[in-house]
Amino acid sequence: MDLALAFATQLCPASAKRTIHELKPFSMNPGAAVKLSFHKKFSCSVAVAPDRIRQVSEVEVENKKHDLLRAVQETQRGLVATADQRSVIEEALVTVEGYNMGEPIELGKLDGTWRLQYTSAPDVLILLEAAARLPFFQVGQIFQNFECRDQSRGGVVRNVVRWSIPTLLEEQEGATLVVSAKFDVVSARNIYLQFEEIKVQDINISEQLQALIAPALLPRSFLSLQILQFIRTFKAQVPVRRPERRSVGGLYYLSYLDRDMLLGRAVGGGGVFVFTKAQPLKL
Template sequence: MELAFAASVYPGNGKRAIHEIKTKPLRSKLFTTKKRSFHNKFLCSVAVAPDGNRVSEVELENKKHDLLRAVQETQRGLIATADQRSIIEEALVSVEGYNMGAPIDLVVLDGTWRLQYTSALDVLILLEAAARLPFFQVGQIFQKFECRDRLGGGVIRNVVRWSIPNLLEEQEGATLVVSAKFDVVSVRNIYLQFEEIKVQDINISEQLQALIAPALLPRSFLSLQILQFLRTFRAQVPVRNPGTGRRSVGGLYYLSYLDRNMLLGRAVGGGGVFVFTKAQPLEL
């Protein structure tokens, strides 16, 4: 809006300058030349700067696209080969270089992020168990940050959708939530203090419902109570250090890249890398 307004103030016909030439020829001529010179330089700089920014944005989006394409066929990292991991690492480093050193923006970080790829062993073990065991499924995995209205930290919830076929609904039969508090300890590092593990949102399958309370028979008070219990079941276990029994389980997490639709992280100490994309909000 400001650029359009500036162009309209100094029209190309220069009528005001012509009027001043009649009364004060020398002064008006100099004034007109400087005015037009400044105006031309201003327009030139405006044309160049946005083009440079636009090229940079296009390059960044291409790098992000390359990264997502590289992880697409790895089943979130489960079946990634050594060559694929090398290509992914190279793509990660390429994207990370765009805002390296920029401070963490908690407003942008706030929200739900869907896991696209990881090399973290604790997550891969979970995915491998689902691949090997016919009675266990793992659906979507999320990280939910709650930090928009907080200073220097917030809450992070690792959310895993899982199921047991024929007993629970496919992919989203139940939800596992690992909650932690986090504090921003440096420009790009946050420290996680894990607090509890919770199982909630049990969605039993139609087969199990029919077994507990058949639709063709009168449903007893007991069968209805069992259904209600399963649907509202929630188990909470505090996270404690197995050596001391205290709540001292935590670790550093390096947020290597962040914008409004992509989050890259590295668990400090060789715990693996994570690639997330922005997802719809989760209600927990």
């Protein structure tokens, strides 16, 4: 009996109600006291467990996200990833995806601009490979911009690629390629993209080309000024969707989404994507 009382005193704080004192002093079932003491321990633990579990979980998620970003940082957005690196990245992806698996898409979180950190999608890797091989072509930052705030079933997404031609355009951000699509939420985590337009805009010519068109030491003619203005405001738009043919589209699975990371998988073997939140774009 003394052992049971001493054990019960250690399990719950002094300020707590010590139910053990209510036991009859000469109980013929000493095991009941021990059983009650364990019950009190369980009750005390449950009172603090949810907050502690939540805090540990948030720290764990952030650590796993950092592990994923560390795994992709040396791959040049996936261009030079080896088979071993892709295996490590896939394992890190699956780990992060598991934290909110099955939760429905929150369009309020999805809204905004996301910068590409890594992909295995062939259509994007072709661009990166071309920039690596061709001295007259550069690819800068690649973004996805979602407009879906206050929406419930979909919105607009724009794939934005900054690119340049050295000596003719400004480094890295000489021009912008924008591929626009409408998207609809078709299940808890899937969206369907319906591509509508490809556009080239925001052309920023280099200082060398400006000097060639309108030399600084000579009076700028009306024609040279018109040429400069035309280049700066030039936009080329090509519709993807035409009435006489089916629209181009695809299914996209949002495998993870929080305030600063977006993971996606193009359904049908189109590759994986790792994005982090970026500053808003002016398009």
